[in-house]
Amino acid sequence: MKLIDLSHPLIHGQANFPMDPKLSIVPHSTTADLKYNMTQVVMATHQGTHLDAMFHFVDGGKTIDQMPLDWFYGEAILHRIPKAPGEEITVDDFKSIEDKLRPGTRLIYETGWFRRFGEADYFSAFPSLTQDAARYLVSRGIRMLGMDTPTPSRDWFEVHHILLAREAEVVVVEGLTNLDQVPESFVFSGFPLNFKGRDGSPIRAVAIVA
Numbered sequence: 001m002k003l004i005d006l007s008h009p010l011i012h013g014q015a016n017f018p019m020d021p022k023l024s025i026v027p028h029s030t031t032a033d034l035k036y037n038m039t040q041v042v043m044a045t046h047q048g049t050h051l052d053a054m055f056h057f058v059d060g061g062k063t064i065d066q067m068p069l070d071w072f073y074g075e076a077i078l079h080r081i082p083k084a085p086g087e088e089i090t091v092d093d094f095k096s097i098e099d100k101l102r103p104g105t106r107l108i109y110e111t112g113w114f115r116r117f118g119e120a121d122y123f124s125a126f127p128s129l130t131q132d133a134a135r136y137l138v139s140r141g142i143r144m145l146g147m148d149t150p151t152p153s154r155d156w157f158e159v160h161h162i163l164l165a166r167e168a169e170v171v172v173v174e175g176l177t178n179l180d181q182v183p184e185s186f187v188f189s190g191f192p193l194n195f196k197g198r199d200g201s202p203i204r205a206v207a208i209v210a
Contacts, residue, residue, distance in 0.1 A: 006176045006190075006205035007049040008117055017123055017150070020044040045200040051192055052172040056199040057160040062169065065196045071143060071171050072203075076106035076188035078179060083111040083127035091136045103141030106188055110179035114148035117177060122150060129153040134162040138170060146173035146188070146205075173205065182207045 012025040024042040031037060046052070051072070054061030077100055081093045089111070094101065101107065111127040126149040134152065137145060145152070145163060151174055153159035163170040173190055187208035192201030 002209040004178055004181050004207040004209060006178055006182070006207055007203065008114075008175060008177050010043070010048050010202070014048075015118070015123065016044065016047060020046065023047055043202070045195065045198055045202070046174070047202050049175040049177065049190075049205050050173075050200055050202045051190060052160070052164060052174070052200045053192075053198070054164045054166070054169055055197075057157075057164050058166065061164060061166060063195075063197050063199065064192050064201050065194055065198075067171070067192075069191070072191045073189050074106055074187065076108055076144070076146070076186060076207075078182050078184050078186070079107060079109045080179075081109055081111055083113070085116075085121065085125040085127070087127050089127055089129045089133055091130070091133050094133065094136065098140075101137070101140035101142060103143075105140070105142045106144040106146070107137070107142050108144075108146035108173070108176065108179065108188065110148050110176075112148070112180075114175075114177040114179060117175075126150060128155070129159055131155055131158050131162060134159045138162060138165075138168040142170060144171040144173060144188075146176055146190075148176045148179050150175050173203070176205055178207075183209060186210075 021044045028038045028040040053064045055063045116122045129152040190203040190205035
């Protein structure tokens with residue numbers, strides 16, 4: 001068995017979406033003063049590699065603590081769709097794996113964008129899932145949609161509402177990395193912190209490869 005880390009590191013002051021709280025990771029104490037090392041962390045619930053609960057966009061939707069644990073773990077398929085900056089991800093990009101898109105499928109797609117993490121355009125020029133593609137994936141009944149982009153779409157409001165709607169409840173996993181090291185089929189593990197009543201959480205996403 002091989003474990004592949006799919007999570008970007010969390011580093012003090014790293015870039016994020018303009019309206020989100022800035023990531024702060026600073027020492028609180030050391031062995032020299034309080035005899036133990038401890039760190040203070042301040043960040044958004046959607047910092048770095050993370051997942052969205054339905055409540056992120058849907059009032060009354062499931063919060064992190066209300067989502068079943070098996071939504072965050074299980075067999076997944078990886079679909080490679082290399083894209084240029086700003087290029088659209090359309091329904092046609094998923095037609096070749098349509099037979100694999102069944103109710104309950106955990107789908108992750110790789111555009112190659114994870115390689116741009118830390119660059120100035122990472123949060124602005126990413127490949128963008130169209131609204132029609134989001135509706136298509138929901139119509140197939142998938143359980144999870146993971147990606148190597150920081151968010152699914154430049155139509156962020158509309159696409160999140162499509163994926164997180166009560167009739168869909170697709171777990172959205174954003175900001176994955178190292179997908180070039182992962183086979184087309186593997187076990188995905190990405191558990192959130194148990195924030196009661198909240199909208200999302202950073203995760204330590206891992207590919208478990210036999």
